[in-house]
Amino acid sequence: MPAVAASFPASLVLAGAGKMGGAMLRGWLDAGLDPATLAVIDPNAGADLASLAAERGFSLNGAAAAPEVLVLAIKPQALDEATALAALATPQTLVISILAGKSIADVKKRLPGAGAIVRAMPNLPASVGRGMTGLKAGAGLTETQKKATEALIGATGGFEWVEDERLIDAVTAISGSGPAYVFYLAECLAKAGEALGLSPPVAARLARATVEGAGELLFQSADKTPAQLRESVTSPGGTTAAALEVLMAADGLEPLARRAAEAARRRAQALSG
Structure with a gap:
């Protein structure tokens, strides 16, 4: 058993x-x-x-x-x-x-x-x-x-x-609501692909597979932090570094994620009250 x-x-x-x-x-x-x-x-x-x-x-x-x-x-x-x-x-x-x-x-x-x-x-x-x-x-x-x-x-x-x-x-703000944030990331990546000239079906498949694969790699790499995995695919002066420069700017993804999580927490507190 x-x-x-x-x-x-x-x-x-x-x-x-x-x-x-x-x-x-x-x-x-x-x-x-x-x-x-x-x-x-x-x-x-x-x-x-x-x-x-x-x-x-x-x-x-x-x-x-x-x-x-x-x-x-x-x-x-x-x-x-x-x-x-x-x-x-x-x-x-x-x-x-x-x-x-x-x-x-x-x-x-x-x-x-x-x-x-x-x-x-x-x-x-x-x-x-x-x-x-x-x-x-x-x-x-x-x-x-x-x-x-x-x-x-x-x-x-x-x-x-x-x-x-x-x-x-x-917990509600991070893992409870979190899957929706990841699904939205896939949506945004697909729309960015369309803006670069990819057809909507191709952009959607690329975005979806990328999120799926990255998530599975994260799951199978318990000995590595997300930061270590990010660094392992970021070559100095390369394309990923160029994109991360935008995402990691002072007004980039981290402060946006914090504001989103705080909004979710406030709503959870209101529902509990």
């Missing part, structure tokens, strides 16, 4: 199996979670989810007992209406919430019986097993519950624990 599967909880309820909840669900099953230990609650379940339940053997919208772990992946605005979930959160239950803008205190207020709560901020690449999730532990988290959290979240990619819940807003 894989090490990650060995730390999976003995019973698990997933509330909400939309885009992110569904990605997590598939990651757990692929990592070896026993379907017999899993119950999914999703009143809006589509044919694909029903088919997956029938194929893999987990419970879908059946009667669910209070589990060892309850994962909240419903829409944040639905938390106030999810009164039925309160009965599933007992003092022995760990609640993992991926609800954007909902604090640990918000979840505790709606699920007062929960024994421990972990707030998580995943991102879209979790759907392909390459996600990055920020985690903040609430009071009373046991070592066993921490391992269960890491097993469940680790099945969809990497994770980082933060000490201060306010830092979840920073």
Whole structure:
């Protein structure tokens, strides 16, 4: 049995199996979670989810007992209406919430019986097993519950624990929203290629493949920093150096990225408030 599967909880309820909840669900099953230990609650379940339940053997919208772990992946605005979930959160239950803008205190207020709560901020690449999730532990988290959290979240990619819940807003600004920044970079590169005379399809393919390849190289080069990789492809006086002179100017990409991240953090703080 894989090490990650060995730390999976003995019973698990997933509330909400939309885009992110569904990605997590598939990651757990692929990592070896026993379907017999899993119950999914999703009143809006589509044919694909029903088919997956029938194929893999987990419970879908059946009667669910209070589990060892309850994962909240419903829409944040639905938390106030999810009164039925309160009965599933007992003092022995760990609640993992991926609800954007909902604090640990918000979840505790709606699920007062929960024994421990972990707030998580995943991102879209979790759907392909390459996600990055920020985690903040609430009071009373046991070592066993921490391992269960890491097993469940680790099945969809990497994770980082933060000490201060306010830092979840920073996580949101960097990794939570970050994939959109990268997708936009690919858009901008394609448009720059068009401006240089390339046809739109060729420019789009070049930009997309470049971002994909650079990302994979970054992933496979854990022993090197992004700066080292950048320097390895930058010849003094060459074409890359000429472009980087623009991107690394005082008003270039770094200050722009900081302003973008700060705007995202402010919005996250406003949604949390």
